[in-house]
Amino acid sequence: MSWLTPELGAHLIDLGSAMLLLTCFAIVAQRRLSACVDLFAVQSLCLAMTAAFVAFLTGTKHIYLAAALTVVVKAVIIPRVLRRVIERLNVTRELVMNVNVPASLLICAGLVMVAFFITQPIIPFGHILTRDSLAIALAIVLIGFFTMIARQKAVTQLIAFLVMENGLFLGATAATYGMPLVVELGVFFDVLVAALIAGIYTNRLQDAFDSVDTSRLSELKE
Amino acid sequence: MSAEWITPAVLVLTLAPLLAAGVSLLVASSRWLHVANLASMGALVVAETLIARSVVARGPVTALGELVYIDALSSLILFIIGTVGLACSLYMRSYMDEQVARGVIAPRRLNVFFCLFHLFVFAMVAATIANSLGVQWVAIEGTTLATTFLIAFWRRRESLEAGWKYLILCSVGISLALFGVVLMYYSSVRVLADAGAGLNITQLQQVAGELDPHILKLAFIFLFVGYGTKVGLAPMHSWLPDAYTEAPAPVAAMLAGVLETVAVYAILRSRGIADQALSPEFTGALLALFGLASFAIAALFLLLQHNYKRLLAYSSIEHMGLAMVGFGVGGAVGTFGGLFHLLNHALAKSLAFFAAGNIHRRYRSVEISEIHGLATVLPGSAAALLISGLALAALPPFALFASELQILTALGSWGLPGDWGRSGPSGPLILLLLCSLVAFASLLIRITGMVWGRAPETVAHGEPWSTGHLSLVLPAALLAVLCWALPGPLERLLQTATSILIHR
Numbered sequence: 001m002s003w004l005t006p007e008l009g010a011h012l013i014d015l016g017s018a019m020l021l022l023t024c025f026a027i028v029a030q031r032r033l034s035a036c037v038d039l040f041a042v043q044s045l046c047l048a049m050t051a052a053f054v055a056f057l058t059g060t061k062h063i064y065l066a067a068a069l070t071v072v073v074k075a076v077i078i079p080r081v082l083r084r085v086i087e088r089l090n091v092t093r094e095l096v097m098n099v100n101v102p103a104s105l106l107i108c109a110g111l112v113m114v115a116f117f118i119t120q121p122i123i124p125f126g127h128i129l130t131r132d133s134l135a136i137a138l139a140i141v142l143i144g145f146f147t148m149i150a151r152q153k154a155v156t157q158l159i160a161f162l163v164m165e166n167g168l169f170l171g172a173t174a175a176t177y178g179m180p181l182v183v184e185l186g187v188f189f190d191v192l193v194a195a196l197i198a199g200i201y202t203n204r205l206q207d208a209f210d211s212v213d214t215s216r217l218s219e220l221k222e
Numbered sequence: 223m224s225a226e227w228i229t230p231a232v233l234v235l236t237l238a239p240l241l242a243a244g245v246s247l248l249v250a251s252s253r254w255l256h257v258a259n260l261a262s263m264g265a266l267v268v269a270e271t272l273i274a275r276s277v278v279a280r281g282p283v284t285a286l287g288e289l290v291y292i293d294a295l296s297s298l299i300l301f302i303i304g305t306v307g308l309a310c311s312l313y314m315r316s317y318m319d320e321q322v323a324r325g326v327i328a329p330r331r332l333n334v335f336f337c338l339f340h341l342f343v344f345a346m347v348a349a350t351i352a353n354s355l356g357v358q359w360v361a362i363e364g365t366t367l368a369t370t371f372l373i374a375f376w377r378r379r380e381s382l383e384a385g386w387k388y389l390i391l392c393s394v395g396i397s398l399a400l401f402g403v404v405l406m407y408y409s410s411v412r413v414l415a416d417a418g419a420g421l422n423i424t425q426l427q428q429v430a431g432e433l434d435p436h437i438l439k440l441a442f443i444f445l446f447v448g449y450g451t452k453v454g455l456a457p458m459h460s461w462l463p464d465a466y467t468e469a470p471a472p473v474a475a476m477l478a479g480v481l482e483t484v485a486v487y488a489i490l491r492s493r494g495i496a497d498q499a500l501s502p503e504f505t506g507a508l509l510a511l512f513g514l515a516s517f518a519i520a521a522l523f524l525l526l527q528h529n530y531k532r533l534l535a536y537s538s539i540e541h542m543g544l545a546m547v548g549f550g551v552g553g554a555v556g557t558f559g560g561l562f563h564l565l566n567h568a569l570a571k572s573l574a575f576f577a578a579g580n581i582h583r584r585y586r587s588v589e590i591s592e593i594h595g596l597a598t599v600l601p602g603s604a605a606a607l608l609i610s611g612l613a614l615a616a617l618p619p620f621a622l623f624a625s626e627l628q629i630l631t632a633l634g635s636w637g638l639p640g641d642w643g644r645s646g647p648s649g650p651l652i653l654l655l656l657c658s659l660v661a662f663a664s665l666l667i668r669i670t671g672m673v674w675g676r677a678p679e680t681v682a683h684g685e686p687w688s689t690g691h692l693s694l695v696l697p698a699a700l701l702a703v704l705c706w707a708l709p710g711p712l713e714r715l716l717q718t719a720t721s722i723l724i725h726r
Contacts, residue, residue, distance in 0.1 A: 118440065119440075121436045122405075122408075122434070122436050122437045122440065134408070137401075137404075138401070141397070141398070141401055145394065145398075148390070148394060154386070157390060161390070161393060161394060161397070164394065164397045165397065168397060168400050168401055168404060171401060171404045172404045172407070175404065175408050176404065176407050176408050176411055176420075177411075177417075179356055179403075179404070179407055179421065180354065180356060180417075180418050180419075180420065180421060181418075182354070182356070182357060183354060183356030183357060183359075183360065183403075183421065186356070186357060186359075186360030187356075187359075187360060187400070189360070190360055190363045190364065190367065193367050194363070194366075194367060194389070194393055197367060197370060197371070197389065198389065198390075201370075201374075201382070201385070201386050201389065204374075204377070204382055205382055205386060208377075208378075208379045208382050209379060209382075214386070217383040217386065217387070
């Protein structure tokens with residue numbers, strides 16, 4: 001394939017990573033919970049495509065497996081679980097926000113700059129194909145982190161946690177062409193179990209507190 | 223023990239808890255649950271003793287095709303897991319059966335409890351013996367997943383809240399550690415030919431000197447913050463007091479005694495690699511400063527507590543901070559003191575939580591102001607609480623006195639690492655001494671107030687001897703003995719582990 005030069009490949013991978021970052025911003029800006037879940041599913045699909053593309057360009061076979069797992073676990077199973085949770089809880093919107101949407105978006109833009117700034121010294125060591133992905137991955141992790149603090153519904157916090165995981169996975173695939181297989185499988189397993197456990201929790205929290213608003217969780221104080 | 227016994231011993235180490243978890247779901251009577259529990263813990267202790275002997279005599283071992291790596295440091299952590307785990311199994315017999323008898327939990331849920339408990343032990347063992355830093359991360363996240371429902375086990379509103387907080391804060395914290403692992407791999411694949419082994423401790427230790435210092439610095443910061451959340455270092459400690467208060471007593475003992483230790487181990491492992499490429503002052507200063515901050519903050523919060531389980535929780539943060547100061551200052555004395563402190567704290571804190579569990583069952587209250595006259599109501603547990611209190615306040619004749627003295631000596635002699643030590647050791651030393659005075663006073667005033675005084679009329683008096691009391695005698699005796707005489711094999715184990723950590 002003579003048309004597929006390394007430069008073009010690098011651009012395409014950058015494009016995939018940028019799509020991930022874009023969906024992050026969309027999740028931060030979205031108030032409807034079901035739309036957040038859909039966006040998360042879209043983000044996971046983008047992640048799987050980027051990973052598959054890295055696998056294709058580098059010939060690393062086991063990344064295909066990781067990409068397939070991403071589709072199954074993060075784009076199908078977990079969104080389905082989340083939709084069921086939202087249906088049962090009868091909550092549709094994030095009503096109370098610690099930080100409103102425009103301010104959140106500004107802060108996230110700042111976080112992206114921070115991520116590029118932090119990774120500046122180490123980016124030149126990366127593979128030529130995927131240099132900028134590490135910075136984008138860190139940006140996604142930081143945005144997920146911020147969203148966990150800024151939103152109060154248990155479901156939104158869970159989505160933010162999963163977004164962080166997506167960022168980490170992008171970092172692992174893009175910057176290093178995939179971690180050893182046993183580690184990747186273990187991470188997938190952990191994420192799946194964590195999501196299921198958090199789903200069970202939202203049910204129990206709903207029963208106990210009549211709400212999944214985590215700001216109501218204030219029985220334990222000094 | 224010859225080398226061919228290593229693989230079976232490692233298999234026992236991993237399969238015993240897994241098998242016990244499976245059995246726990248199948249058997250119907252609580253009697254067999256306890257038998258499986260004791261058997262698996264017993265097998266664990268035997269296997270780890272054999273491995274430790276071999277490791278001290280012949281050096282580190284790998285098994286199961288490079289998946290498992292055990293050196294003196296991991297053996298020491300295994301020893302702590304085994305000792306506290308065994309004491310826990312002895313304690314759980316009376317504790318859990320009473321909860322069923324009182325109707326707090328359905329008998330069927332006992333199976334779930336034991337299954338999760340064994341999975342928790344398995345995850346900790348896996349995190350300790352894993353050769354790959356990635357597998358270690360997976361196992362440590364596994365401990366979070368296994369314990370969150372144990373913390374929320376009573377299903378009260380407070381316990382659900384504590385369990386949720388624990389799940390979210392620890393998962394997020396440890397996600398940051400995963401980024402650290404990714405960065406570590408990012409640096410090592412550039413040096414190593416075999417990318418599949420790029421996260422193996424055995425490989426990383428060989429090439430650590432060639433890794434890029436910029437990447438490693440960033441990787442270590444992420445790893446430290448991530449696993450530090452799990453240790454409960456300030457300011458990432460806010461989940462810890464809630465979780466320890468709401469968890470059933472044996473679970474709290476395991477969390478405080480063992481899980482924190484395993485998380486510290488994870489930090490020390492990556493530090494061992496980072497130190498070879500960076501200057502040791504960088505990692506040392508990070509550890510020592512966070513340690514000092516945790517120690518000081520926890521000491522102040524100890525003053526405010528009116529709930530005895532929270533009191534013990536803050537004392538955990540304090541002691542972990544102190545151990546971190548020991549590792550941060552480093553040198554033979556500081557590192558040895560830090561490791562010894564981990565062991566002693568595990569013993570003292572599990573003893574304290576066993577006593578607290580007994581008190582909670584009898585008085586049905588966790589408020590310090592409602593507990594008086596323990597000496598007449600529960601003489602055995604009162605003695606245990608008093609001993610653990612004196613030990614946690616670092617008074618002789620208990621072993622925490624010895625280890626705390628070693629850490630203070632190291633700090634007094636060398637001061638903080640790097641630029642922070644320029645102004646001499648006296649500042650941090652005075653801060654530590656002042657804070658330990660505050661901690662000492664707040665612990666002992668509360669505990670003496672609980673032990674003596676007039677017992678309320680409504681509470682039944684007397685405490686007949688049961689096998690559960692063995693779990694109080696075992697750590698108490700160890701604490702008293704270790705202060706005066708360190709048994710030869712244990713001392714060699716500690717020294718070998720120290721030499722691994724200060725190897726530059």
